[in-house]
Amino acid sequence: ALLGGVFAVRRFPDGFKLGAATAAYQVEGSWNVSDKSPSIWDTFTHEHPEAIVDGSNGDIACDSYNKWREDIQLASDFGLHFYRLSLSWPRLLPNGFSNYISEDGVRYYNNLIDGLLEKGIEPLVTLYHWDLPQNLQDLGGWTNPLIAEWFAAYARVAYTLFGDRVKTWITINEGVIVCEATYTLGGFAPGISSPFLGSYMCNKNVLLAHARAWRIYDEEFRPEHHGKVSLTNQILWVQPYSEEYEELADLVMQMVAGLYSHPIYTRRRGMAPHSLEKQIAEKSAREGYKRSKLPAFTKEEIEFIKGTYDFYAVNYYTSRLVRTPKEGEKIGLWPLYGLEELGAVLEVAPEWPGTSSNWFFEYPVGLRRLLSWLKKNYGDLDFRIMENGYASDKRDINDYDRVKYYREHLEQVYLAITEDAVNVTHYTAWTLLDNYEWVDGYVSKFGIVDVDFTDPLRPRTPRASAYFYASVIATNSPDGDQTLNDLYKLLA
Numbered sequence: 001a002l003l004g005g006v007f008a009v010r011r012f013p014d015g016f017k018l019g020a021a022t023a024a025y026q027v028e029g030s031w032n033v034s035d036k037s038p039s040i041w042d043t044f045t046h047e048h049p050e051a052i053v054d055g056s057n058g059d060i061a062c063d064s065y066n067k068w069r070e071d072i073q074l075a076s077d078f079g080l081h082f083y084r085l086s087l088s089w090p091r092l093l094p095n096g097f098s099n100y101i102s103e104d105g106v107r108y109y110n111n112l113i114d115g116l117l118e119k120g121i122e123p124l125v126t127l128y129h130w131d132l133p134q135n136l137q138d139l140g141g142w143t144n145p146l147i148a149e150w151f152a153a154y155a156r157v158a159y160t161l162f163g164d165r166v167k168t169w170i171t172i173n174e175g176v177i178v179c180e181a182t183y184t185l186g187g188f189a190p191g192i193s194s195p196f197l198g199s200y201m202c203n204k205n206v207l208l209a210h211a212r213a214w215r216i217y218d219e220e221f222r223p224e225h226h227g228k229v230s231l232t233n234q235i236l237w238v239q240p241y242s243e244e245y246e247e248l249a250d251l252v253m254q255m256v257a258g259l260y261s262h263p264i265y266t267r268r269r270g271m272a273p274h275s276l277e278k279q280i281a282e283k284s285a286r287e288g289y290k291r292s293k294l295p296a297f298t299k300e301e302i303e304f305i306k307g308t309y310d311f312y313a314v315n316y317y318t319s320r321l322v323r324t325p326k327e328g329e330k331i332g333l334w335p336l337y338g339l340e341e342l343g344a345v346l347e348v349a350p351e352w353p354g355t356s357s358n359w360f361f362e363y364p365v366g367l368r369r370l371l372s373w374l375k376k377n378y379g380d381l382d383f384r385i386m387e388n389g390y391a392s393d394k395r396d397i398n399d400y401d402r403v404k405y406y407r408e409h410l411e412q413v414y415l416a417i418t419e420d421a422v423n424v425t426h427y428t429a430w431t432l433l434d435n436y437e438w439v440d441g442y443v444s445k446f447g448i449v450d451v452d453f454t455d456p457l458r459p460r461t462p463r464a465s466a467y468f469y470a471s472v473i474a475t476n477s478p479d480g481d482q483t484l485n486d487l488y489k490l491l492a
């Protein structure tokens, strides 16, 4: 059995695509070279190092601005089918607006895209992975309705420059984090706390900005370039603590998934799932607001947003159990401990292993259940996992815990496809390289490749998980190379 071949080999469907992702602010560094202007993360980390666990920032990060050739070589060594990267808006458009395009920014992304294509790796490009130009934040950022126009203009520039070679676009990465981690928690750049007000305004504008960018592609670029555009959703799988909380669990799912999916992926009425609209309207009335805190959308806006997708992209890391609070129990803030707005307490099962990130507990089955929930709620779509990966604070090259995470999650993807008939077509490892993990600084490491951040040259060393993942790709099997797999099981 150790040599494999004895058991039937499990394989993903033909054409299943496996890749890895990074994001501009987390890897590029070179925050102020050439004419690049600061993003909200540059400003936030410089002004509030105390908000970051190790007081660090992304000024240099992995230095991928200079070392992009090495990154491509690694992606190629592992046999990645695609590499998901993001553009830095303030690197490409230092004013935030489209009146001035940075030549240096264009050169950098052309090099990266062409370099990937030369190795036969498809570039997948995210337009917005959280690094808003600071000057746009000064004008209200994602709470200013004009941002839909600013973003649309930026998207048009990107499609024009790179659309001949980039065929898959993600408009906005994780609207729920852009709005809730920012405005509800106040913990992410720009560090403004406006729970369930700013976050709801942001939600509306994110949806409108995405829809505009999708429609521009659809009308002006698709006829020539034939690409696809969607947004990614980071979704916690939330299951009832016990049977009596089934309805509550669904309500919470409608908040963490539905708020950004219902308006795009369903033809059903309204901008938010009905149960959620009702809940928030009632809560708003109790709080003395004349109208629901969820901003109203016009009929035209609703029509404008519906159907603006070409696939369903989901990022999955972790799960929660939900129940109502006990007598006198305080509900924590979204989404680590609870959803005060919905009267829901979230917690983790004691048997779910923790990681180096305080929000992150392992529950592989959650991924399979989430995929089924998405299919049930939004239909038989082309589902693409655009992020999944494991956090550790160890610089261990023999990262068997990470191998285990990938093995167990890939198995759940395989079961979702083969047992539940969910049409999952892509899987993306987060992340290619250890990088700047936002408020977790350089402490929480998600890379299948180690980066030495104490060395100015930022040397990269592939971990066991990189070899395992390469073998998954080579065999198109969730188990990877059976020999390797058995070996890891022994060593783990």
Ligand code: GBH
Pocket: 023, 026, 173, 174, 177, 180, 181, 185, 234, 315, 317, 334, 335, 336, 359, 387, 430, 437, 438, 446
């Ligand atoms: C993804 O976010 C990101 O796309 C990626 O950039 C990031 O490096 C990766 O995952 C790992 O974190 O909102 O209260 O939970 C995943 C969502 C965002 C979840 C930050 C945890 C921390 C505060 N994560 N969030 S909270």
